[in-house]
Amino acid sequence: MGSTVVELSDVSAVYEGERTPALHNVSLHAERGEMIAIVGPNGAGKTTLLEVINGLLPITEGTVRVLGELVSPRSHRLRREIAYLPQDMFFPPDTPFLARDVVLMGRFAGIGPFRPPRQEDHEQTMQALTAVGAEELSRRPIGRLSGGQQRKVLLARVIARQPRVLLLDEPLTNIDPEAKEDLSCLILKIHRQLGLTTLFVSHESGPLLAAADRMITVVAGRIIARGMTEPQFAKAL
Amino acid sequence: MFGIPLHIVLPTLIGSLLAGMMCSTMGVFVVRMKLSSLGFAMSHAAFAGAALGLLLGAVDPLWMALLFAVLTAMILGPLSEFSRLDADTIIGAIFPLMMALGLIFLSRAPSAGVGNGAMSLLWGSVLGITMNDVYKLALLAIVLLMVLIGCGKEFLAILLDRKLAAASGINTRIYYYLILFLTALVVALSLQITGGLLIYTLMILPASAAYQLLYDIKKVFLLAPLLGALSALLGFFLSLSADLPIGSSIAVMATAIFLASVAGSPKRRRTRIEGNHVTPDQS
Numbered sequence: 001m002g003s004t005v006v007e008l009s010d011v012s013a014v015y016e017g018e019r020t021p022a023l024h025n026v027s028l029h030a031e032r033g034e035m036i037a038i039v040g041p042n043g044a045g046k047t048t049l050l051e052v053i054n055g056l057l058p059i060t061e062g063t064v065r066v067l068g069e070l071v072s073p074r075s076h077r078l079r080r081e082i083a084y085l086p087q088d089m090f091f092p093p094d095t096p097f098l099a100r101d102v103v104l105m106g107r108f109a110g111i112g113p114f115r116p117p118r119q120e121d122h123e124q125t126m127q128a129l130t131a132v133g134a135e136e137l138s139r140r141p142i143g144r145l146s147g148g149q150q151r152k153v154l155l156a157r158v159i160a161r162q163p164r165v166l167l168l169d170e171p172l173t174n175i176d177p178e179a180k181e182d183l184s185c186l187i188l189k190i191h192r193q194l195g196l197t198t199l200f201v202s203h204e205s206g207p208l209l210a211a212a213d214r215m216i217t218v219v220a221g222r223i224i225a226r227g228m229t230e231p232q233f234a235k236a237l
Numbered sequence: 238m239f240g241i242p243l244h245i246v247l248p249t250l251i252g253s254l255l256a257g258m259m260c261s262t263m264g265v266f267v268v269r270m271k272l273s274s275l276g277f278a279m280s281h282a283a284f285a286g287a288a289l290g291l292l293l294g295a296v297d298p299l300w301m302a303l304l305f306a307v308l309t310a311m312i313l314g315p316l317s318e319f320s321r322l323d324a325d326t327i328i329g330a331i332f333p334l335m336m337a338l339g340l341i342f343l344s345r346a347p348s349a350g351v352g353n354g355a356m357s358l359l360w361g362s363v364l365g366i367t368m369n370d371v372y373k374l375a376l377l378a379i380v381l382l383m384v385l386i387g388c389g390k391e392f393l394a395i396l397l398d399r400k401l402a403a404a405s406g407i408n409t410r411i412y413y414y415l416i417l418f419l420t421a422l423v424v425a426l427s428l429q430i431t432g433g434l435l436i437y438t439l440m441i442l443p444a445s446a447a448y449q450l451l452y453d454i455k456k457v458f459l460l461a462p463l464l465g466a467l468s469a470l471l472g473f474f475l476s477l478s479a480d481l482p483i484g485s486s487i488a489v490m491a492t493a494i495f496l497a498s499v500a501g502s503p504k505r506r507r508t509r510i511e512g513n514h515v516t517p518d519q520s
Contacts, residue, residue: 016319054404056400056403056404076406076407076408077406078406079403079404079405079406080405080406082404083404083405084404086400086401086404089398089401093504094448094452094504095397095452096269096448096451096452096453096454096457097397097452097453097454098452098453101393101397101453101454101455102397105390105393105394105397105401105402105405106405108390108391108393108394108402108405108407109394109405109406109407110406111390113387113388113391114387114388116389116390117390141452141453143452144452161405
């Protein structure tokens with residue numbers, strides 16, 4: 001841990017066509033290698049928080065910095081350093097993409113325009129699929145995989161991209177209990193091995209929440225509580 | 238060929254093949270990105286533009302079709318993106334307007350009485366295509382191929398999921414507008430082959446058929462233009478042999494190919510099995 005990687009100062013954000021801010025004067029910082037859990041009720045602004053961090057949603061007040069750079073919807077280059085898995089990212093059965101291509105596409109922005117993927121990109125793709133234990137799924141259509149397998153492929157995409165910040169929105173929802181355990185371990189492994197700064201939204205307790213360095217609670221677009229996770233609290237006692 | 242000199246038929250045959258390939262290639266984007274309403278509005282705008290060209294007389298209908306289609310793409314693209322209007326609402330407003338304008342222009346056009354130019358705009362024409370038109374289509378085909386090769390990986394990332402592509406650092410807006418622009422060009426230049434009322438089928442049906450049959454988007458991009466060319470080729474011969482409008486004949490053939498692909502689709506077979514609670518892995 002050490003230098004600040006993500007920094008939000010008095011950030012407010014309003015969705016187009018709405019009057020009530022989805023985020024209201026939120027300030028937050030995350031250090032290198034830190035893992036932060038974001039909890040709160042439905043519609044509290046947790047997803048909005050992640051989307052202002054990667055600049056997908058413009059802010060109306062305050063500043064957002066990632067790796068020292070100001071974030072805006074035009075921060076395409078900076079976004080290559082930030083891996084984001086949106087909520088409910090499931091592909092329907094007829095999706096015409098193979099698993100390995102989904103992973104490979106994570107590297108496209110880094111290759112740059114008018115250049116085809118290089119041998120190195122294909123190798124990184126296969127290595128990433130192997131790292132998550134999904135190499136045998138590489139030639140399967142993504143939509144034919146189970147929810148847990150699709151998440152594994154998307155996590156392989158994260159590894160293939162080699163980002164510095166990881167944002168996960170409800171990474172364990174709609175996954176069966178066995179796969180949840182497996183995916184939690186995988187997320188922790190990726191977080192530690194790549195030395196990422198990770199922020200994740202979660203509704204449920206489990207190994208992922210227990211491993212978080214900090215937990216923040218968001219309600220009605222405001223951070224109402226900051227502190228330790230339950231196991232940390234117990235340990236501190 | 239069928240009693241018509243080859244030098245008259247050949248441009249239409251080549252033009253039909255090129256139009257079939259290009260329309261169905263853009264159809265791969267239109268179908269996957271659910272831009273059907275935009276494509277529909279563009280094709281009717283191109284029709285209205287070409288009709289205005291006929292009315293004005295001095296202006297090549299093709300350029301007016303291009304202008305109207307591109308303007309529609311450039312206006313409707315941002316409108317559908319930024320406004321919270323439903324796509325059906327947009328098409329509900331644009332389609333009747335463009336159709337009405339097109340018919341008004343045609344009714345006032347000098348050729349309306351004779352019907353050649355007007356009818357070819359509506360239904361396409363076997364005899365209305367010249368080698369000059371074929372050269373324009375061929376040039377556009379080369380441009381389209383170069384853009385697809387140059388921007389292929391970004392297009393693929395957007396076709397998978399636009400939000401995921403944006404989150405990975407791709408400037409999706411530029412590529413989205415490029416797709417709309419190319420679609421407008423292809424629609425406008427292909428208008429004379431199938432006519433304004435049916436060009437949409439050539440865009441949607443071969444691409445939809447390819448999606449029914451394949452799980453790999455790269456193969457979809459190879460099969461869709463082949464099915465588009467096949468639709469155009471079969472439609473061309475049906476038109477000549479039965480003395481039918483070429484646009485309608487191509488539409489009938491494209492529909493037949495689509496229905497055959499639905500019947501033979503592995504995706505539908507698996508869906509039926511899943512309906513009986515067999516998971517994909519078991520099938």
